[in-house]
Amino acid sequence: MNPVSTNNITVAYHRKPVIQNVSFEAPEGKLIGIVGPNGAGKSTLIKSILGLVPKASGNISIYGKPYKKQRQIVGYVPQRGSVDWDFPTNALDVVLMGKYGQIGLIRRPNKKDKQEALECLAQVGMEAFANRQISQLSGGQQQRVFLARALAQNAFVYFMDEPFVGVDAATEKAIIQLLTDLKSKGKTVLVVHHDLQTVKDYFDWVMLLNIRKIAFGPTEEVFTQEHLQKTYGGRLAFLDQESNGVNPLA
Amino acid sequence: MTYTMWIILTASLVSVACSIVGVLLVLRKMAMISDAISHTVLLGLVSAFLITQSLDGLAMFIGAAIAGILTAVFIQLLNSAGVQADAAIGIVFTFLFAIGVILVSMFARDVHLDVEHSIMGELAFIPWTTVDWLGIEGVPQAVWMISIVLVINIILLFVFYKEFKLSSFDPHLAAALGIPVVFLHYLLMGMTSITAVASFDAVGAILVVAMIIAPPATAYLLTEQLGKMFIYSAIIAVLSAISGYYFAAMLDTNIAGMMATMTGLFFLAAFLFSPTHGVVIKKIRNRFTTYSNDEA
Numbered sequence A: 001m002n003p004v005s006t007n008n009i010t011v012a013y014h015r016k017p018v019i020q021n022v023s024f025e026a027p028e029g030k031l032i033g034i035v036g037p038n039g040a041g042k043s044t045l046i047k048s049i050l051g052l053v054p055k056a057s058g059n060i061s062i063y064g065k066p067y068k069k070q071r072q073i074v075g076y077v078p079q080r081g082s083v084d085w086d087f088p089t090n091a092l093d094v095v096l097m098g099k100y101g102q103i104g105l106i107r108r109p110n111k112k113d114k115q116e117a118l119e120c121l122a123q124v125g126m127e128a129f130a131n132r133q134i135s136q137l138s139g140g141q142q143q144r145v146f147l148a149r150a151l152a153q154n155a156f157v158y159f160m161d162e163p164f165v166g167v168d169a170a171t172e173k174a175i176i177q178l179l180t181d182l183k184s185k186g187k188t189v190l191v192v193h194h195d196l197q198t199v200k201d202y203f204d205w206v207m208l209l210n211i212r213k214i215a216f217g218p219t220e221e222v223f224t225q226e227h228l229q230k231t232y233g234g235r236l237a238f239l240d241q242e243s244n245g246v247n248p249l250a
Numbered sequence B: 001m002t003y004t005m006w007i008i009l010t011a012s013l014v015s016v017a018c019s020i021v022g023v024l025l026v027l028r029k030m031a032m033i034s035d036a037i038s039h040t041v042l043l044g045l046v047s048a049f050l051i052t053q054s055l056d057g058l059a060m061f062i063g064a065a066i067a068g069i070l071t072a073v074f075i076q077l078l079n080s081a082g083v084q085a086d087a088a089i090g091i092v093f094t095f096l097f098a099i100g101v102i103l104v105s106m107f108a109r110d111v112h113l114d115v116e117h118s119i120m121g122e123l124a125f126i127p128w129t130t131v132d133w134l135g136i137e138g139v140p141q142a143v144w145m146i147s148i149v150l151v152i153n154i155i156l157l158f159v160f161y162k163e164f165k166l167s168s169f170d171p172h173l174a175a176a177l178g179i180p181v182v183f184l185h186y187l188l189m190g191m192t193s194i195t196a197v198a199s200f201d202a203v204g205a206i207l208v209v210a211m212i213i214a215p216p217a218t219a220y221l222l223t224e225q226l227g228k229m230f231i232y233s234a235i236i237a238v239l240s241a242i243s244g245y246y247f248a249a250m251l252d253t254n255i256a257g258m259m260a261t262m263t264g265l266f267f268l269a270a271f272l273f274s275p276t277h278g279v280v281i282k283k284i285r286n287r288f289t290t291y292s293n294d295e296a
Ligand SMILES: Nc1ncnc2c1ncn2[C@@H]1O[C@H](COP(=O)(O)OP(=O)(O)OP(=O)(O)O)[C@@H](O)[C@H]1O
Pocket: A013, A014, A018, A036, A037, A038, A039, A040, A041, A042, A043, A044, A045
């Protein structure tokens, strides 16, 4: 049974379809990239899988069951800009939020929860910042805290929305290492990604999305000039200019 | 208890009840919804009166809660249909309040529901209307009402603390984890409504709005921990109530108005002098840092 399977999902905002008839079966234990231009519906695709935006049609299942039954095994890293980093709380607290779904009403996080949250912070190299106000973290550190929170969810399937935005090369490497670790534990990770140069290095599988699914499959098979052209249209003129040294297919 | 003590107690209970919902509203960037709700509950009150033909406390509460939640629903509807959030609040608020005003002046003129009163409140009269309940005698009706609401607010905050926190900080993750984000939103709207209705008869809509917005906004400048933000804003709210009472007595002016003024002054003080956010402190610190950099 596949970790994620969708059948013909369509999402519309104000009647305008934002993603249309997207069907795919994500294989287990792979790092899967989702790429496409701005406004292609990448975030919307993830949100619709997690039930955060209403679908006009289609079905979604996580290991064969509806998402609602599988919340406990799904981790989510939203786009960093989607929350208010001036919120009065610290890094450890944000990581603990990943456990709120399991803790239950009225109960507060206990020692064990806190210990686990600290370990998750350590995994992203942020244990020294546990008590730091989130407003006083750099963008890359905030991103690591978000990843630690997803780790605290202790999931089997992860959805991450642009975890590499605004992080430096060292952090990017650390994150990739983390994702590879997750993969080696048999977990499946779907990552919205913007940097076409690194797709081949980072992802086993890739989805090219622009409202419709243009292609989905093993990276070496589907990450082709033709599919990229179809996904990005005229906007990817530099694809032809190999002399610039920016050809992502090279 | 003396006359003065009752007034101060009432205002303090109001201020703590308001500051609890206020912290949540301010963090959700929804503070101005309290302005709308604290006015539209008038429509709930007069509707409850017209239906039950009495000024029964429970019917009033339910009427107010429904009016408050409807206010929030209408604002949400307009907003998701593309109307700007602040315009949506303004439209719904004035429309429902105006209907309330019209109904009061058409059908409820003789009863204890008048418009001016609902804006400014009448703290000075509170000690005169007492109700005996649970074997306790001589307690003003307003104190009973607001105490009940305060207890409800504290219990709900305690029960849903984590959930309120996460759905305020990151509603997407909250929803993904199965936390009932929409329910919590309307629960908060309901809490705001019953707080407004229990408070505004005593202190008026202006003080309700001031107590909901200013002490939490002040506390936000003073701490970066959510738990402390609740405590600080309750303390600031009570200090505003007490100092406002005595200044009003000194200047012989409207008590609620003076209390609202105090919340503004406390905010101003924090805005200027907060150790972390204060503009004056920041200036001094910047100068100092530049200076020491120059020396280095
Ligand atoms: N809440 C919303 N209401 C209306 N339209 C929306 C909403 N959220 C997104 N959209 C629209 O849906 C389309 C897809 O948005 P989405 O955020 O999924 O794109 P994306 O691929 O994640 O883009 P980016 O690369 O910029 O993050 C865009 O055209 C956007 O304008």
